[in-house]
Amino acid sequence: MSTQRRQRRIAIVGAGPGGLTLARVLHVHGIPSTVYELDTSATARDQGGTLDLDEESGQRALLHAGLLEEFRPLSRPEGGELRLLGKDADVGFHIPPPQDGDGNHRPEIDRRVLKELLLGSLPEGTVRWGQKVKAVAIGAAGRPTLTLADGTTVAADVLVGADGAWSRVRPLLSDADPVYTGVSFVDGLLNDVDTRHPAVAELVGRGSMFALADEKGLFAQRNGGGRIRVYIAVKTPEEWSRSALNDPADPAATRKRLLDLFPDWDEGLRALIADSDGPLVHRPIHALPTGHRWDRVPGVTLLGDAAHLMSPFAGAGANLAMLDGAELALALAAHDDPETALNAYETAMFPRAEAAATQSAAHLVDFFQPDALRILRDAFTTMTAGGADR
Template identity: 40%
Template sequence: MGTLNIAIIGDSRPSRPHIGKAVAAQSSVSCKVFEKDVDRHVKNRGGSLDLHPESGQRALQEAGLFEKFKKLARPEGETLRIYSPDGIVLMDESRGESGRPERFANRPEIDRTQLRNLLLDSLAPETVQWNSRLQDIRNQDDSKLTLVFTNGNEETGFDQVVGADGAWSRVRPSVSETEPSYSGISGLDCRISDVDARFKKLSEHVGRGMCLNLGSDKGLMCQRNSDGAIQLYAFARLPKDWFSTCGIDFTHPNARREVTNMLFPEYTPLQKSIVLNSDPDTIGRQLYMLPVGFQWSHNPRTTLIGDAAHLMPPFAGVGVNVAMKDALELAHAIIGEKAEQEEPSSLSIRLREFELGMWARAKQNAEVTIMYQDLFFHQRGGIAMVEYFAKKRQEDAQENTI
C-alpha cells in the first residue's frame, strides 16, 4: 500500500490513540501520536474501567497486551452495590445476591492510569510527542497535511489525521461544526485516599467494587481503585448554570459541606461523609454529550474516534470500550485488511466503511447510555435500577428456556 504517514491527535485518555498504533505497528504504516499534556504523569486521577470481551479486551488481545492486562485487572472490582439514601441495601452482588444479568459478567476493572501506562509502555519512545496541543490543520500543495501546535511547532507531510482528542476536539471542526451540549448532569468529582486506614466504615460501605447511593435524580457513585482509594462522583440533575448561581464559593474549604447539605440532605451521615472526607482536590464537573446519531461529511484525510466522534456520559460504562473498538477497526481500515478474494480498495473507501460502522455502534451505545442515565438519575432512586435488572434477568431466563 506504499508508505502512509498517519498523525493521531490525543488527549492522554487511555486507549484512544494507542491501540490504533499498537495494531498499525504490525504493518508498514508510519504513525505519530501528538498528546497535549506535558508528559504522561500529568493526569493521574479518575476511576477504574471495566473492559468488555468484545471490544476493550479484544483490542488488547490484537495489540498483544492481553496477558499483561490480566495481571493488572481486578475481577473483584466487578461487583455492584446499590443503596437508598437512608442506607438500606437494595442490591449487593458481593454477597452473592441476584444482581445484574449474565451479560455483565467477564468485565474486570482496571485503573485508568494503569491502562494508559500499559499502552504507552508498548510503544517506541519516539512515537508519542508530548506537549503538542493542536492549533490548526493546514493543507499542503502536495495534498498532504501540516499540523500547527500552540507551542509554535509544525509537523508536515501527513496523509491522514485522526482526531482522538476528546470532548472538545480540535480536529472535529475540520469535518463538522457540531459541538457537545450539556447533558443535564453536574456535580463533584472527588477522591478519598487511604480509605482502609483512615475511614474503615466508609471502606466497608463501598466494598471492593462499585457502590451506588441513589436518591431521587441524584447519586453518590463510588468506585474502588487498585490502590485502595475511592473515586466518587456526587452528581445530580442540575441546570447548566448551577455552579455560578447556587451561591457556593467553590474556592472555600467548606464548599463540599455546602454542596452536601444542598443536594444530599436526606442521605445518612455515613453516606454524606463520602463527600465530606474526600481529599481537598475536589473538581466541579459538568457532563456533555454529542447528539445521538452524530455523523459528518466524509473527509478522506481526516476522521475521528472516541469522545471526539461520539461523546456520551459515562453511565453505561461503554465509553472506553467503544473507543478501543473504534481504534481497532480504524487500524484494520488503515492497514487494509481484506479477505483474499476481495479486490483491494482505496484508503478513502476503507475509511468510509469504518465510519459507517462506527456511527452505527455509537448510535446504539448512545441510546443505551441515555437509558442508563435515566436509571442513575430516576425520581424513584435506586429502586428503579434494581427493578430494571430484575426484569432483564427474567427476560434472559425466558429466552434460555425457549
C-alpha cells in the same frame, strides 16, 4: 504489508485510550504513527477512576493490540461487586465480588494502569508530549495539516482526531458541538480507605456502589492503591453548577454546598463528601447529538469521544474509543487506499456509536427518576438473571 501502507504519515491527536490503542494496533501491523498530546507527560494529571473493560469492545481491542494476556493480571475482577443503596444506606441490591472461575466479563482496571500498559507497548518517541494542537486545516495539496502550539506545522496523509470531548479536529468534519446533559458531577477521592476511612470502605465494598434518591446520586468505586473515588451527581442547570460547584480556590465551600444538597442522607453516605481528601473536581456532563456522523473529508477521521461523546451512564465511552482505535488500525493495515480504510471504519463505527449513545441517554434519564433505585434494581436483576443477592 505494502511499502505504501508503511510509509503513510499518520498523525493522531490525543493520547487517551482511543489514540493509544490506534497507535499500538498500527505498530503491531508494522505501521508507524505519531501521537500529539497536550499533557506534558503520562503522569501530568490524575488519570481518573477505574474502567470495566467489556469482552466485546475494550478487551477485543486489547486482543488486537496483543495485550490481553498482559491485561489480565493487572485487572481487578473483584471490582465487579455492585451495590445499589437508597439514601438511608440500606442495600437494595447486591452483586457479590466474583469468585475465581465466576467468569466476570467486565474486569476493572485503573485508567492509569491501562495507560501505562498501552504506552509501554509503543516504540519510544511515538507519543510527543506537551504538543498541543492549536489548529487543523486542509493544506494546499489537499493534505490535512495540524499546527502545534509552538507554531510548527505538520502535514499528514491521515489525521485522526482522538482528542476527546472538545476535539480540535472535529470542526474539519462536522459543525456539531457537545451539549450539556442537565447533569453535573463533582469528583472526590478518599485515600488509604481501609485504614483511614474503614466505614466508607465497608459501605462501598470492592467494586461500585450507587446510592440513588431524590433525583441525585452518590456513585463510588474502589480504585487500586486503597482509594475510593466518588462521583457526586446532581441534576442542575449548567450556570448554577458552574458557579456553585466549581470553586477550586475554596474546596471547603464547595464541600459544604454539596453536603447541603444531601441534607437527610445517611451520615455514612455523606462521609463520601465530607471525608474526601483530594480536590473536588467539577465535571459538567456533555454529549454530542445521538447519531452524530459526517461526510468523508479525505484523510481525516475521528474516534472515541471526539466522534461520539456520550454521558458515562452506559459505561461505554472508553471501551468504544479503544474498539474504534483497533478497528481503524486494522482497516488502515488492510487497504492501500486510505479513503477505503476510513470509509470501512466509519461504516462500522457510526451505527455502533449510535446504539451506545441511545442507551446512555436512556440510562441518564433512569438514574434521576424519583424511583431510580427500583428501575436500576429491575435492570440489573434482568441483566444478571438471578445471580445476585436481593
